Amino acid sequence: MQEKNTGNSHHIIDYSTYVFVWVMLVGLTALTVTIAGINLGDYTLVVALFIALIKASLVIAIFMHIKLEEPIFKVFIAIILATLAVIFILTFIDYTFR
Amino acid sequence: MANGTAVIAGKSFYEEGTTKSKSGIASWIFSTDHKRIGLLYLISIVSFFIIGVIIAELIRLELIAPGETIVDAETYNRLFTLHGVIMIFLFIIPGIPAVFGNFFLPIQIGAKDVAFPRLNLLSWWLYMTGAVLAITSLFLPGGPADTGWTFYVPYSVRTGSNVIFALLAAFILGFSSILTGLNFVTTVHRLRIKGMSFFKMPLNIWALYATAWIQVIATPIIGITLLLIIIERTFGVGIFDPTLGGDPVLYQHLFWIYSHPAVYVMILPAMGVVSEIIATFSRRTVFGYKMVAFSSLTIAFVGYLVWAHHMFTAGLSETAAVVFSLLTFIVAIPSAIKVFNWVATMYKGSIDPRTPFKWVMVFIFLFSIGGLTGLVLGSLATDVHLHDTYFVVAHFHFVMFGGAGTIFFAAMHYWFPKMFGKMYNEKIADIGVYMFLISFLTLYFPMFLLGYNGQPRRYFDYLPQFQTLHVISTIGAWMMLITITLVVWNLIHALRKGEKAPDNPWGGVTLEWQTSSPPPLENFEEMPNVPNEPYDFSHLTGIKDGSK
Numbered sequence: 037m038q039e040k041n042t043g044n045s046h047h048i049i050d051y052s053t054y055v056f057v058w059v060m061l062v063g064l065t066a067l068t069v070t071i072a073g074i075n076l077g078d079y080t081l082v083v084a085l086f087i088a089l090i091k092a093s094l095v096i097a098i099f100m101h102i103k104l105e106e107p108i109f110k111v112f113i114a115i116i117l118a119t120l121a122v123i124f125i126l127t128f129i130d131y132t133f134r
Numbered sequence: 135m136a137n138g139t140a141v142i143a144g145k146s147f148y149e150e151g152t153t154k155s156k157s158g159i160a161s162w163i164f165s166t167d168h169k170r171i172g173l174l175y176l177i178s179i180v181s182f183f184i185i186g187v188i189i190a191e192l193i194r195l196e197l198i199a200p201g202e203t204i205v206d207a208e209t210y211n212r213l214f215t216l217h218g219v220i221m222i223f224l225f226i227i228p229g230i231p232a233v234f235g236n237f238f239l240p241i242q243i244g245a246k247d248v249a250f251p252r253l254n255l256l257s258w259w260l261y262m263t264g265a266v267l268a269i270t271s272l273f274l275p276g277g278p279a280d281t282g283w284t285f286y287v288p289y290s291v292r293t294g295s296n297v298i299f300a301l302l303a304a305f306i307l308g309f310s311s312i313l314t315g316l317n318f319v320t321t322v323h324r325l326r327i328k329g330m331s332f333f334k335m336p337l338n339i340w341a342l343y344a345t346a347w348i349q350v351i352a353t354p355i356i357g358i359t360l361l362l363i364i365i366e367r368t369f370g371v372g373i374f375d376p377t378l379g380g381d382p383v384l385y386q387h388l389f390w391i392y393s394h395p396a397v398y399v400m401i402l403p404a405m406g407v408v409s410e411i412i413a414t415f416s417r418r419t420v421f422g423y424k425m426v427a428f429s430s431l432t433i434a435f436v437g438y439l440v441w442a443h444h445m446f447t448a449g450l451s452e453t454a455a456v457v458f459s460l461l462t463f464i465v466a467i468p469s470a471i472k473v474f475n476w477v478a479t480m481y482k483g484s485i486d487p488r489t490p491f492k493w494v495m496v497f498i499f500l501f502s503i504g505g506l507t508g509l510v511l512g513s514l515a516t517d518v519h520l521h522d523t524y525f526v527v528a529h530f531h532f533v534m535f536g537g538a539g540t541i542f543f544a545a546m547h548y549w550f551p552k553m554f555g556k557m558y559n560e561k562i563a564d565i566g567v568y569m570f571l572i573s574f575l576t577l578y579f580p581m582f583l584l585g586y587n588g589q590p591r592r593y594f595d596y597l598p599q600f601q602t603l604h605v606i607s608t609i610g611a612w613m614m615l616i617t618i619t620l621v622v623w624n625l626i627h628a629l630r631k632g633e634k635a636p637d638n639p640w641g642g643v644t645l646e647w648q649t650s651s652p653p654p655l656e657n658f659e660e661m662p663n664v665p666n667e668p669y670d671f672s673h674l675t676g677i678k679d680g681s682k
C-alpha cells in the first residue's frame with residue numbers, strides 16, 4: 037500500500053554531536069542573557085532574534101533529524117518559513133507607515 | 135489497520151469495527167475507522183448547525199420590528215455571538231473536511247485509513263470538548279460571550295460575560311483542526327495507492343490537501359492570540375488593551391492572519407466537491423485539470439496575504455491599506471479560474487442534472503454574488519461606506535452559507551448513497567434545492583440593500599425606514615427553516631425507508647465508486663483500478679445517456 041519506505045534510519049548522528057549541539061544551545065542562551073545587559077539600542081531585538089534563529093536551526097537540523105530527511109521535508113519547512121516571513125513583512129508595512 | 139483485523143467478505147463497515155465492543159455507542163466513539171469518525175462528525179456538526187439556525191431565527195424575530203421585540207440589547211449581543219461562534223467554529227470550518235474529507239479522502243486515494251487513525255479520533259474528541267465548553271458558558275453566571283465571534287479587544291478584555299470559555303473553546307477547536315490537517319497532509323503524501331501520482335488524484339483531494347496546509351500553518355496563530363487575551367484578562371498584562379499600554383490593532387492583525395485563511399478552509403474543500411460533482415454529472419473530464427489543481431494551492435497561498443482588508447477602517451496605515459486592497463483583488467484570479475473551468479467542463483458535456491448537480495448550480499450562482507460583492511468590500515473607497523453594515527452580513531452569508539454551506543448539502547446528496555447504502559427521494563430533494571434558492575435570496579438579498587442604505591450590523595434596533603426590508607428578510611428566515619427541515623427530514627427518512635443504493639448510482643469514475651455501498655471496513659475488497667486519467671469517461675463514448 038505504501039508508496040515509499042518511511043525509513044527507519046535512526047542514530048546515524050552519533051552522541052558526541054548531540055552533546056556538542058546541546059553545549060552550543062546552552063552557550064547561545066548564555067550569550068543572549070549577556071547581550072540583554074548591554075545597551076544595543078534598536079538592535080537589541082534583532083540580535084536576540086538572530087541568536088534564537090541559530091538555536092532553532094540547530095534543533096531542527098540535528099535534534100529533529102531534518103538534516104538527514106528526504107528533501108520534501110526541507111521544502112515544507114522552507115515554505116512555512118517563507119509564509120511567516122511574508123506575514124511579518126506585511127504587518128510591518130502597516131507599523132512602519134502609520 | 136492498526137490492529138490487523140482481517141476483512142470478512144461482504145461485510146460493510148457498519149457490521150465490522152475496530153473496537154472491542156461490536157455494537158453500541160462505544161463502537162462509535164472509540165472507533166479509529168475514518169468512516170465512523172466521519173459519521174461522528176456528521177452527527178455532531180449537523181446538530182450544531184441546527185442549533186445555530188434556531189438562534190438565527192431568534193435574531194431575525196427580534197429584527198422583525200424596531201425597538202425591543204423579544205429580547206433586550208444585551209441578550210441580542212449574546213445571541214449573534216453564539217450564532218457566529220457556532221456557525222464558524224463548529225459548523226463551517228470543520229464541516230466538509232471533517233465529515234466528507236474523513237470519509238472519502240482515504241477511499242479516493244485507495245488507502246485503508248488515514249495515516250494516523252488515533253489522532254483522527256482524538257481530533258473528534260477535542261472537537262466535542264471545545265463544543266461542550268462553548269455550550270457550558272450558557273449556564274454560568276455572567277452568561278455567554280457578547281463580543282461577536284471576532285472577540286475584538288478592548289471590549290473582550292473588559293466585558294463581564296464568560297469570554298474565557300468561548301476563547302478556550304475556540305482554542306481547543308483549533309487543535310482539532312490542526313490534527314485533521316496533519317493527518318490529511320501525511321495521508322496524501324504517504325498512503326496513495328500504487329499508480330496514483332499527484333496528477334491522477336481527484337480534484338477533491340487537491341482541495342483537501344491545500345486546505346490541510348492552511349489548517350496546519352494558520353491555526354496556531356489564532357491559538358496563541360486567543361491565549362494572549364486570556365492572559366490579558368486574567369493577569370492584566372498589557373498586550374492589546376491601550377489603557378494597559380497594549381495595541382488593539384495588533385489584535386486585529388493577529389486575529390485576521392488566521393481568520394482570513396480560515397475562510398479558505400471553508401471554501402476550498404467546497405470547491406473540491408464542486409469539481410467532483412460537475413465532472414460526474416457532465417460525464418466529462420474537468421477542463422484544465424492542472425489549472426484547477428494549482429489554483430487550490432495558489433488560493434491557499436495568496437489567502438495568507440490579504441488579511442488586513444478587514445481592517446481598512448481600523449486605523450491601518452494608508453500604504454498598508456493600498457497594498458492589501460491590491461492583494462485582495464489578486465485572490466479573485468484563481469477563484470475565477472475555477473469558476474470558468476467548471477463552466478467549460480459543462481460545455482458540450484452530456485449533463486445529467488440530478489440533485490447534487492442542482493445544488494452545485496445554486497452554489498455557482500450564490501458564490502459568484504458573494505465573491506463579487508467581496509471585491510466591492512475590498513476596494514478602499516467603497517469599504518469605508520459599507521464596513522460594519524448589513525452589506526457585510528449579506529456578503530459573508532452568500533460566501534459561507536451560499537458557498538460552503540450549499541456544498542455541504544451538495545456533498546451530502548452526492549455521497550449519501552455511498553455512505554449509507556440507501557437512496558433518497560430525488561423529487562423531494564429537488565424541491566428542497568429550489569426552495570433553498572428562493573428562501574436564501576429572500577433572507578439575504580434585502581441585507582445588501584439595508585447595508586447600502588446604512589443599517590449597521592450587530593444592532594438589535596433600527597430606524598423605522600428599514601422595517602420593510604427587515605420583515606422580508608425575516609420571512610425568508612422562516613422559509614429557510616422550512617427548507618432545512620424538509621431537506622434533513624428527506625435524508626433521515628431515506629436512512630430508514632430508502633431503497634438500497636447501487637455501488638455507483640451516478641456513474642462516477644473516482645475510486646469511491648469502485649467499492650460497495652457502504653464500503654467494507656478497509657474500504658476495498660479487492661484493490662481498485664487506478665485509471666490513467668483522474669476523470670476518464672471514455673468508456674461512455676457512444677452510449678447515449680439514458681440512466682434515470
Ligand code: HEM
Pocket residue numbers: 187190191193194214215217218219221222225226281282283284527531534535539577591592593594611614615
Ligand atoms: C437560517 C439561517 C441563518 C440566518 C437567518 C442568519 C441570520 C444572521 C443575521 C441576521 C446576522 C446578523 C446579526 C447582526 O449583525 O445583528 C447573522 C450573523 C452571522 N451569521 Fe448568520 N444566519 C444564518 C445562517 C448562517 C450560517 C450557515 C453561517 C455560517 C456558515 C452564519 C454565520 C454568521 C456569522 C459569522 C455572523 C456574524 C456574527 C457576528 O457579528 O459576530 N450564519 N446571521
Ligand SMILES: [Cu+2]
Pocket residue numbers: 393394397440441443444
Ligand atoms: Cu478576509
